[in-house]
Amino acid sequence: MAEILVLGAGAAGISAAYHAAKAGKETVLLEKRDRYGGLCDHFHKAGFRFDHAVHFAFSKNEAYSALLEKTDLLAHRPQAYNYEQGRWLKHPVQNNLYPLPVEEKVEAIKSFIERPARRADSNYHSWLYEQFGTVIADRYPARYTLKYWTVPPESLSTDWIGNRLHRPSLEEVLFGAMTDATPLTYYLPEFYYPRRGGFKAIFEPLMEDLELRTGKEVVRIDPARRVVECRDGTFEDFEYLVSSLPLPEITKMIDNAPLRVLKAAGELWATAIALVSIGLKVPQAGDHLWFYIYDQEILPARAHAPYRKSPDNAPAGCSSLQFEIYFSRHKPLPLTSEALLEHVTGSAEKMGLFKVSDLAVTDCRILPYANVVFEKGMQAKRKLVRDYLEQKGILSVGRFGEWDYLWTDQCYLSGKKVENLPCML
Ligand SMILES: Cc1cc2nc3c(=O)[nH]c(=O)nc-3n(C[C@H](O)[C@H](O)[C@H](O)COP(=O)(O)OP(=O)(O)OC[C@H]3O[C@@H](n4cnc5c(N)ncnc54)[C@H](O)[C@@H]3O)c2cc1C
Structure with missing residues (x-):
């Protein structure tokens, strides 16, 4: 019997299993796939490595920083770009209006100056107006919301924002409208990526002594008898159970879960991603490490260049890009995988990122859980x-x-909460 049974070998599950085992507990980690890593994992195709979407390591947390120190990391300057109708603007756009025509800059600055005062009960759309004024808000983050969150900004709350969106002063907006020599606004001056092995290499030092069982999809949980059942017909007993499975999934697995719990869990929803990955037989693809796309007729919301994160991600002399298309129960994916590949390669060529004749390899796959959506009322x-x-x-x-x-750093800390279980104290 496992003293501590951990479900799901992503960042959180690995961290939980590592900290439980380190404290001397008999620990077993169950993962439904044939590999560990979850969202931090990658796949290979024709010599190219693609992570599960853009991933960089950054943290102000001591424990996670100590973990990062065990891996050979490349440092990157966190400077993203924004694409809109043939123009490239530095990120964040509100600080970098420089490439826009003068009349459009004036209109944006005027609406920034006239932006409404902050209200306590703002939804995300009114919050955007309050921070940036209507012109910048509607042209950039509100449009991006439909692509990234798959719903209009007025249906979202604001408690997920944290330091994710930069709130500029008037001086910053004016400065960025007059020159492109603007400073970085990212909350850290650098972020990191493993020199070798993809993003997931960060977790390798934790895996050494762990009892990981792959191909174990948990389908039923009996908390009273302290046993889980896997799809392959095997059972695992436990004293304590730690789960990193999505709330809407785990509740369905628990024997006799009350209807009100099942209903609440069923109403929680997350976005999914279609990842379109592209390997190229030329040494350069576009000019940027990662960028956001605002045009509504181009389906991807965001893209990044895996070969720029580390040269280890592509064969010598080659380059690569990966595009993220978000969908959900509120905005289904409009195209088949083949049509999506065609749409993305055609759009990327029009954006000037590469020529379709330079393609070496393409891949389209779905990640069913990407971002938890903070719809109003979700918290209850x-x-x-x-x-x-x-x-x-x-x-x-x-x-x-x-x-x-x-x-990822917060998931690492979330898994570390296993240390607070009564049996660990
Ligand atoms: C598009 C995108 C970009 C991101 N970029 C960054 C970034 O740049 N930097 C950063 O720090 N973070 C980033 N993140 C966040 C980061 O990926 C996640 O916070 C983290 O990987 C989540 O780890 P987790 O263990 O909580 O979940 P997951 O990684 O989802 O792990 C859950 C595991 O449970 C397994 N599982 C599911 N069901 C079962 C079952 N029934 N039985 C057994 N196993 C099961 C899954 O296969 C999976 O391995 C990004 C996330 C996304 C979506």
Whole structure:
């Protein structure tokens, strides 16, 4: 019997299993796929490595920083770009209006000066107006919201924003409208990526002594008898259960879960991503490490260049790009994989990123859970479900276990909460 059984071998599950094992507990980590890593994992195709979407390592946290120190990392300057109708603007656009025609800059600055005062009950759309004025808000972040969150900004709350959107002063907006020599606004001066092995290499030092069982998809949980059942017909007993499985999934697996919990969990929803990955037989693809795309007729919201994160991600003399197309129950994916590949390669050629004749390899795949959506009212449902799991003695961790907009470092810390279990104290 496992003293601590951990479900899901992504960042949170690995961290939970590592910290439990380090404390001397008999620990077993179950993963449904044949590999560990979850969202931090990658795949290979024809000598190219592609992560599961853009991933960089950054943190102000001591424990995670100590983990990062165990890996050979490349440092990058966190300077993103924005693409809109043939123009490239530095990120964030509100600080970098320089490339726009003068009349459009004047209109944007005027509306920034006249932006409404902050209200306590703002939804995300009114919050955007309050921060940037209507012109910048509607032209950039509000349009991006439809592509990234798959719903209009007025249906979102604001409690996920944190330091994700830069709130400029008037001086910053004016400065960035007059020159492109603007400073970085990212909250850290650098972020990092493993020299070798893809983003997931960060977790290798934690895996050494872990008892990881892959191909184990948990389908049923009996908290009273302390046993889980896997799709392959095997059972695992446990004393304590830690789960990083998505809340809407785990609740369906629990014997006799109350209807109100199932209903609340069923109403939580996350976006999914179609990842279109492209390997090129030329040494350069575009000019940027990562960028956002605002044009509505181009389906991807964001793209990045894996070969720029590390040369280890592409064969010598080659380059690569990966595009993210978000969809959900509110905005289904409009194209088949083949049509999506054609759409993305055609759009990228028009954007001047590469020539279709330079393609070496393409791939299209779906990640079913990407971003937890902070729809108004979500928090109460999340609380109900999390309270129920806690009452059943299940520690629910990670991005989809806490049901929060967590970065990898926060998932690492979320898994580390295993140290607070009564049996560990
Ligand atoms: C597009 C995108 C870009 C991101 N970029 C960054 C970045 O630049 N920097 C950063 O720090 N973070 C980034 N993140 C966040 C980061 O990827 C996540 O916070 C983190 O990987 C989540 O880890 P997790 O363990 O909570 O969940 P997951 O990685 O989803 O792990 C859950 C695991 O559970 C397994 N599982 C599911 N169901 C079952 C079952 N029934 N039985 C057994 N196993 C099961 C899954 O296969 C998976 O391995 C990004 C996320 C996204 C979506």
